[in-house]
Amino acid sequence: MIITAGQNTGQRNIRFMPIHNSDIAEILNQVADLLEILGENPFRIRAYRNGARTVGSFTRNASDMIANNEDFTQFPGIGKDMAGKIKQIVETGTFEMLENLKKHLPAELIKLMNISGLGPKKVAKLYKQLNITNLEQLKSAIESQKILEIEGFGEKTIKNILEEINRLEQKESRRTMISVAQEYAKSIVEYLRKAEGIIDVSVAGSVRRQRETIMDLDILVTCKDAVKVMDHFVKYDEVVKVLSKGRTKSTVLLRSNLQVDVRAVPQESYGAALQYFTGSKEHSIALRKIAIKKKYKVNEYGVFSGKKRIAGKTEEEVYNKLGLPYIEPELRENRGEIEAALSGKLPKLITIKDIKGDLHIHTDYTDGHASISKMAQTAQQLGYKYIAITDHTQHTTIAGGLRPAEIRKQIKEIDSLQIKGVTILKGSEVDILEEGTLDLPDELLKELDIRVCSVHSKFNLSKEKQTERIIKAMDNRYFNILAHPTGRLINKREPYEIDIEKIMKAAKERNCILELNSFPDRLDLNDIYCKMAKEMGVKIVISTDSHRPGDMEFMRFGIGQARRGWLEALDVINTLSLTALKKILKR
Ligand code: DGT
Ligand code: CA
Ligand code: CA
Ligand code: ZN
DSSP: OOOOOGGGGGGGGGOSSOOOHHHHHHHHHHHHHHHHHTTOOHHHHHHHHHHHHHHHTOSSOHHHHHHTTOOGGGSTTOOHHHHHHHHHHHHHSSOHHHHHHHHHSOTHHHHHTTSTTOOHHHHHHHHHHHOOOSHHHHHHHHHTTGGGGSTTOOHHHHHHHHHHHHHHHHHHHOOEEHHHHHHHHHHHHHHHTTSTTEEEEEEOHHHHTTOSEESEEEEEEEESOHHHHHHHHHTOTTEEEEEEEOSSEEEEEETTSOEEEEEEOOGGGHHHHHHHHHOOHHHHHHHHHHHHHTTOEEETTEEEETTEEEEOSSHHHHHHHTTOOOOOGGGTTTSSHHHHHHTTOOOOBOOGGGOOEEEEEOOTTTTOSSOHHHHHHHHHHTTOSEEEEEEEBTTOGGGTOBOHHHHHHHHHHHHHOOBTTBEEEEEEEEEBOTTSOBSSOHHHHHHSSEEEEEOOSOTTSOHHHHHHHHHHHHHSTTOOEEOSTTOOBTTTBOOOOOOHHHHHHHHHHHTOEEEEEOOTTTOBSOHHHHHHHHHHTOOEEEEOOBSSGGGGGGHHHHHHHHHHTTOBGGGBGGGSOHHHHHHHHTO
């Protein structure tokens, strides 16, 4: 069954650009769905499905083709009648027939058909016999066993339906963490590279923009024969369901419930398509406005002056033709990047190569799984100049927090260690106690090179109290870094309430630094707060909070988030030389 997300339909009135081919296909498919529920003539239904499929595989925008007076009946599956219907959709953004159908049948029914195993006949029965139009009603009919009254709903069918409802609901409430999404993307890209006649494979969408979470994967390919690539794609091992399969676009669901879209685009449009499908939508809409001012048109096939394609092969070409320098994917959120690009003020974004050390590391003294020396050796392999050992303090008992005597023992061990090229800084991740005091006496704090301070308790204080608590802790002259400043865990725990602006202001006044924690489920500070810190002149440290050697690779997620937050090397203290770093840590 074709996915018929209502997502796009509501936005039709506010779009600046012509209606997209996939929207036309979606409208035609919705009509087909509703006609099927009504039990209409199969030939009529097929006509809409064929129309949808053909429009979906056009290699240029239907609206451009109409503007050029091109004849749609030259395409397979489109008769005179259907051509007229497509024209109506393009010109009005809606389709009268669909609106009429929706008056007879609740449009919600279309969504029920997204449940695999619920075809139009079953949906019609649910509606006619039990007046069920949505998921909630379906669930309660299953619960009350009323559904057993309907012929064709046996135990096996019901079990299937329940599983599928579960999956749909999870999908709606959960976005996948970037770390997980990247893993899946990597394997699929490797797999697609093996397809016959493949030329190029690129990951687009929110993964390319390094968003902290993603809804689905968007992958672009160029190839000699798209049909062969699509055949290959849907045979991927992890695929549990093929949601749609066309000549140039297919969508599947993986076992993990992640949806993957693959699109084949012509070589001469590759840059334009990559730009379009990388988004964000908001960024692309802003680009389109610039194009209109220049009397150009941009879409996924290129930049056009009249009928002539004047750019499209590379992204650079597309941006340059619009009078802009290349804009990095992480910046493409319409958060000021276009204005910055126009005035030559784009940031020179930090890269992983700028990082000289990791300043938040746990060891087997507490809840880490490796020795100090093992963690330092890993830093050496990564080419770092320094590493800070920062185990928990006594208040965090569940993590085996260290008492002062144990910290002194750790200091001695660090003094005795020599790892070539890497300086091991003596540090601690010090608990910020409820009253805003630190969990170690000043005379011990003083002996350390670096103090990473964090809230691990009393998350539910009021915003005022929580803010006051943290700022009071910063008053301690040994406070260096506020670790994972909001305490959020993606998909697991909301941030605790703080007045972030007030905290940034306090940090700036006291020469304290805010951490961007690179653990993929933290990524705390988020992108917007990173940008805010930069604008307020507050320095950031990007740290991994590693508990095992392998975690030190998480630095790349922190870098992704930092780039989304417009950070440059000079905004981030662990790009500094050891000498410059030590100076900053002296407040
Ligand atoms: P996600 O999947 O929610 O994490 O975020 P995206 O950005 O990957 O969004 P997605 O998968 O819906 O679409 C991929 C890209 O395709 C998106 O970034 C921009 C482009 N796109 C999708 N729909 C539209 C649209 O209606 N207009 C424009 N201009 N671009 C669109
Ligand atoms: Ca996506
Ligand atoms: Ca998508
Ligand atoms: Zn930690």
